[in-house]
Amino acid sequence: MDKAGLLELYRQMQLIRVFENKSAEMYGKAKIGGFLHLDNGQEAVCVGAVSALNPDDDLVTNYRDHGYALARGISARAVMAELFGRKDGTTGGRGGSMHIADVSKRFWGGYAIVGAHLPLAAGLAYAAKYQKTGRITMCMMGDGSTNIGTFHATLNWAQLWKLPIIFLVVNNMYSMGTPLSVHSSVTDIYKKADGYGMRGMQVDGNDVMAMREAVCDVAAWVRAGNGPVLLEAITYRHSGHSAVDKNTPRPADEVAEWKSRDPIVQFTEDVLFNHNHASPADLAEIDKKIEVEIEDSVQFADASPMPDRSTLYRHMYHSPVPNMHIDGSLIKPPTLYKK
Numbered sequence: 001m002d003k004a005g006l007l008e009l010y011r012q013m014q015l016i017r018v019f020e021n022k023s024a025e026m027y028g029k030a031k032i033g034g035f036l037h038l039d040n041g042q043e044a045v046c047v048g049a050v051s052a053l054n055p056d057d058d059l060v061t062n063y064r065d066h067g068y069a070l071a072r073g074i075s076a077r078a079v080m081a082e083l084f085g086r087k088d089g090t091t092g093g094r095g096g097s098m099h100i101a102d103v104s105k106r107f108w109g110g111y112a113i114v115g116a117h118l119p120l121a122a123g124l125a126y127a128a129k130y131q132k133t134g135r136i137t138m139c140m141m142g143d144g145s146t147n148i149g150t151f152h153a154t155l156n157w158a159q160l161w162k163l164p165i166i167f168l169v170v171n172n173m174y175s176m177g178t179p180l181s182v183h184s185s186v187t188d189i190y191k192k193a194d195g196y197g198m199r200g201m202q203v204d205g206n207d208v209m210a211m212r213e214a215v216c217d218v219a220a221w222v223r224a225g226n227g228p229v230l231l232e233a234i235t236y237r238h239s240g241h242s243a244v245d246k247n248t249p250r251p252a253d254e255v256a257e258w259k260s261r262d263p264i265v266q267f268t269e270d271v272l273f274n275h276n277h278a279s280p281a282d283l284a285e286i287d288k289k290i291e292v293e294i295e296d297s298v299q300f301a302d303a304s305p306m307p308d309r310s311t312l313y314r315h316m317y318h319s320p321v322p323n324m325h326i327d328g329s330l331i332k333p334p335t336l337y338k339k
């Protein structure tokens with residue numbers, strides 16, 4: 001990878017970090033409602049993984065989705081506006097933090113129900129195989145998701161049908177506040193692939209280069225028609241489970257140890273500085289632009305209007321109440337299935 005490519009990896013990780021810090025601040029100011037799950041500490045997984053995909057590959061995530069959206073090139077403005085619940089957000093303010101999606105970028109979301117997105121991702125992979133598009137699907141999930149029924153049902157079918165899909169498990173060793181060893185009978189999660197005759201692989205999720213290399217490797221393998229892969233990335237989230245659950249109980253020395261292995265600091269020191277790819281001045285320049293971009297995203301989100309109330313029941317199969325009026329106008333049933 002050349003200098004420009006390496007600096008782009010740094011820029012994306014730093015963009016995610018600053019975005020997440022800002023969104024936590026905005027949550028504290030009640031500019032953001034509902035849930036907010038941050039990616040601090042896990043930036044190398046998002047950036048390493050997404051950078052190794054083709055731009056038209058399908059990407060599906062759980063609710064911890066901001067980092068993947070930004071890595072996919074969705075603007076900080078659109079993501080922040082979605083967190084603010086505003087009209088210019090990625091889904092017009094309807095989804096919020098857990099449901100970022102942009103179909104034009106084949107970023108399908110953003111799912112709040114643990115494990116429920118796996119069969120949907122398998123459907124995308126099946127479509128790609130059936131239509132021979134050459135696309136692959138990446139489906140990201142947490143370690144806690146690997147115990148749920150849909151995980152096992154989806155892996156079984158994906159392997160049986162040799163679907164072109166990468167199941168990326170972000171193992172941050174906690175499911176909310178429950179440690180991995182308390183919630184999973186197998187703690188090397190990549191070994192769960194064995195139960196389905198699937199290829200499994202483990203990677204250091206705090207090393208963006210290793211992450212990228214692993215996804216390049218498995219993506220090529222999947223794209224060649226060899227069937228799915230279960231890729232486990234070991235990492236750690238710096239903050240609690242969510243903004244309303246900031247103090248997930250974890251041993252202080254464990255948190256401190258992982259923070260000392262910060263993926264952005266590691267990449268900066270071990271790769272960028274040690275190999276003379278970049279100077280502190282290069283990074284300062286990038287950081288300055290990111291600060292401006294994130295400040296701008298907040299101004300943009302704050303200035304964006306609330307969604308129009310009369311559109312409340314759009315994108316639904318039926319108006320929940322017959323002859324419903326909002327602001328004096330009759331809310332007509334959606335036309336989708338109207339005879």
Ligand SMILES: Cc1ncc(C[n+]2csc(CCOP(=O)(O)OP(=O)(O)O)c2C)c(N)n1
Nearest residue numbers: 064112113114142143144145172174175176
């Ligand atoms: C079916 C279902 N059960 C429970 C929940 C509540 N819940 C939300 S996140 C979460 C933990 C998931 O942990 P993990 O998959 O490890 O992801 P992480 O948050 O660590 O990224 C739980 C239990 C849910 N959203 N859906």
Ligand SMILES: [Mg+2]
Nearest residue numbers: 142143174175
């Ligand atoms: Mg987890």
